[in-house]
Amino acid sequence: MKAGCPYGTHRVLNAKHGKFPQAASKLDNHMEIYDNELLIDVEMLNIDAASFRQIREEANDDKEKMAETILKIVNSRGKMHNPVTDSGGVLMGTVKQVGENFTKNIKPGEKIVTLVSLSLTPLKIEKIYDVIPEKEQVLISGQAILFQSGIYAKLTEDLSLDFVLSVLDVAGAPAQTRKITKEGDTVFIIGSGGKSGMLCLCAARKQVGSAGKVIGLAYSAADYQRTVASGLANHVIQGDARNPLEILEKVKAVTQNRLADVSINCANVGGTEMASIITTKEGGTVYFFNMATKFTAAALGAEGIGKDVNLLIGNGYTKGHVEVALGLANELRKKGLF
Amino acid sequence: MKAGCPYGTHRVLNAKHGKFPQAASKLDNHMEIYDNELLIDVEMLNIDAASFRQIREEANDDKEKMAETILKIVNSRGKMHNPVTDSGGVLMGTVKQVGENFTKNIKPGEKIVTLVSLSLTPLKIEKIYDVIPEKEQVLISGQAILFQSGIYAKLTEDLSLDFVLSVLDVAGAPAQTRKITKEGDTVFIIGSGGKSGMLCLCAARKQVGSAGKVIGLAYSAADYQRTVASGLANHVIQGDARNPLEILEKVKAVTQNRLADVSINCANVGGTEMASIITTKEGGTVYFFNMATKFTAAALGAEGIGKDVNLLIGNGYTKGHVEVALGLANELRKKGLF
Numbered sequence A, B: 001m002k003a004g005c006p007y008g009t010h011r012v013l014n015a016k017h018g019k020f021p022q023a024a025s026k027l028d029n030h031m032e033i034y035d036n037e038l039l040i041d042v043e044m045l046n047i048d049a050a051s052f053r054q055i056r057e058e059a060n061d062d063k064e065k066m067a068e069t070i071l072k073i074v075n076s077r078g079k080m081h082n083p084v085t086d087s088g089g090v091l092m093g094t095v096k097q098v099g100e101n102f103t104k105n106i107k108p109g110e111k112i113v114t115l116v117s118l119s120l121t122p123l124k125i126e127k128i129y130d131v132i133p134e135k136e137q138v139l140i141s142g143q144a145i146l147f148q149s150g151i152y153a154k155l156t157e158d159l160s161l162d163f164v165l166s167v168l169d170v171a172g173a174p175a176q177t178r179k180i181t182k183e184g185d186t187v188f189i190i191g192s193g194g195k196s197g198m199l200c201l202c203a204a205r206k207q208v209g210s211a212g213k214v215i216g217l218a219y220s221a222a223d224y225q226r227t228v229a230s231g232l233a234n235h236v237i238q239g240d241a242r243n244p245l246e247i248l249e250k251v252k253a254v255t256q257n258r259l260a261d262v263s264i265n266c267a268n269v270g271g272t273e274m275a276s277i278i279t280t281k282e283g284g285t286v287y288f289f290n291m292a293t294k295f296t297a298a299a300l301g302a303e304g305i306g307k308d309v310n311l312l313i314g315n316g317y318t319k320g321h322v323e324v325a326l327g328l329a330n331e332l333r334k335k336g337l338f
């Protein structure tokens, strides 16, 4: 077996400057593995929410067309890296072969979910069987490569595959929420009825305790109902996070003008940076988990209103995130909320 | 006078969703002020480094063409908001008129530098007199509007205008550096020979003390010399931040493989996210001041290599940033380093 780079740079095609696989326009997806790679027989892709929404809207909800788009992206890029949203998702499959220098404890036959983005994972699709819009999932047969530095979770029998898959896709958010919130905080969660939103709501509730306050922002009536029904939020607001002034007034109303210590953006649409910033106290923190966030809109937007807040990019990985997310999601599942 | 919104939303044209001025494609730049606005006679624009570089490269260094591009942007958008880099800069001028409800302490005739981005400042250019590439400055006659929430600094006699202007453009960086570094830290500064880089180098040096370590990364030979000559860095590396593996090896070499507690990205080019992330310790912090940073490249890049680091978006504003930046720049100026 040939020796590979732990970060997978040996699979990067047509790129100068020693680019990393995520930044590359194209990856080498031949399925003969290097010494430190894992070969996976892929059964299912769980596409990132922002990417899935874009593909669905462009295809006018036509499943055939969505499948075509997905095939086209993977055939041309060697990975399921949506060029419009620049995001990926995760996959589920069975380990087929383990490189002789792949140092983690795993054997052929084990079922895993990869925890690194599809936007950096070499992938080959043989056939697409179905696209399931409600779950943002795609059933396929194909193969993928995991690099030495890539992370994954093993699947066990007691949890349904698609449950685990959709939790793991957003696993970074609740664990980060736990890190950046504390007892007594007021936490504002944008997109509280969505998958990551609901997990963050749950994480925040535990952190802030009875002295703290959790506020949810839901866009649709269904999300509003779900957030209310969860019993996890002190206040639930309904509104459009692309309208910062409207949201500001509503957050002021439920915080006696004090605003939030931490705002967490879990929406899946762009243009929501200002609503996140303007609802946060001076010295507070804004956590952008939403992949449709624009760097410049956040940096210059905060400066533009002279607001001294910490602006955090939602790193998809943090230590122990899988355990945290699966634990919270299991609680929610038992209440019918996930 | 008509009543305006403190954030200037009353000047936003053709936008749904109550957009803020920075996000708007076009601003209303008529120069009859609202009750809470400031009217400024503009003498000089200091264009953001990423924006200036893009305009200069597109114009092949031709000053006439650069002036044309700038006029075209301002005429079509009502603000100097570069559509390619999505960034602005700051301006210098004299207060002409103060709205009756503008609550800050300022009078007509006072010279100011605005501290909010040109990407959200209504601007009208009558004439461009000169473009000064070395300083990223444009001499003009024109008028601009500052909103109630906008921040500015008054100019005094003892410091040259263009000195103050170029310090203020990057004033957020050194003050943020002070906030996120502490005694004993190892701090890695990418683009250490540039304006913000040199200020961060100076701020970090003071914070980390003799137990800490400051490492500079310079791209050109001139920047390398300047960083070495400053005497502020324990180690100076020369290299291209678009090549993460090369930079990683060099940072490992000078930190005995320990990497940096804090990495600060002050480069003015894209594709430098991974070099910033990969050189930072687990649990450390990456501060992206560079406006060419891509949100998804940072978020998915860190996840892609399973790296648990805090990723901070460089908010251009933080309390006291003007005083901090001018203080440090003055020290550097006396040593001929700014």
Ligand SMILES: NC(=O)c1ccc[n+]([C@@H]2O[C@H](COP(=O)([O-])OP(=O)(O)OC[C@H]3O[C@@H](n4cnc5c(N)ncnc54)[C@H](OP(=O)(O)O)[C@@H]3O)[C@@H](O)[C@H]2O)c1
Binding pocket: A048, A049, A050, A051, A087, A169, A170, A172, A190, A191, A192, A193, A194, A195, A196, A197, A217, A218, A219, A220, A221, A223, A239, A240, A241, A242, A266, A267, A268, A269, A288, A289, A290, A291, A292, A314, A315, A316, A317, B299, B300, B303
């Ligand atoms: N940083 C990372 O590593 C990472 C990893 C995975 C995913 N993500 C990102 O995280 C985000 C959320 O993912 P998810 O799986 O939780 O998505 P999701 O389940 O689709 O939830 C998104 C939520 O946002 C709400 N929303 C949509 N438009 C809104 C608006 N204008 N104002 C307020 N709320 C609005 C949606 O409400 P409706 O249902 O009513 O439309 C929904 O509740 C996505 O952008 C995704 O790309 C990031």
Ligand SMILES: NC(=O)c1ccc[n+]([C@@H]2O[C@H](COP(=O)([O-])OP(=O)(O)OC[C@H]3O[C@@H](n4cnc5c(N)ncnc54)[C@H](OP(=O)(O)O)[C@@H]3O)[C@@H](O)[C@H]2O)c1
Binding pocket: A299, A300, A303, B048, B049, B050, B051, B087, B169, B170, B172, B190, B191, B192, B193, B194, B195, B196, B197, B217, B218, B219, B220, B221, B223, B239, B240, B241, B242, B266, B267, B268, B269, B288, B289, B290, B291, B292, B314, B315, B316, B317
């Ligand atoms: N967040 C905010 O609010 C805010 C406000 C203002 C500015 N900014 C941003 O901050 C950044 C720096 O601004 P500045 O005024 O300090 O710029 P600057 O003075 O032009 O410095 C940029 C530095 O980056 C170096 N560089 C260029 N390519 C590089 C590479 N491939 N690897 C390593 N270093 C490289 C340059 O080196 P050479 O000279 O050798 O090319 C230079 O030293 C810009 O991106 C600007 O847009 C942000």
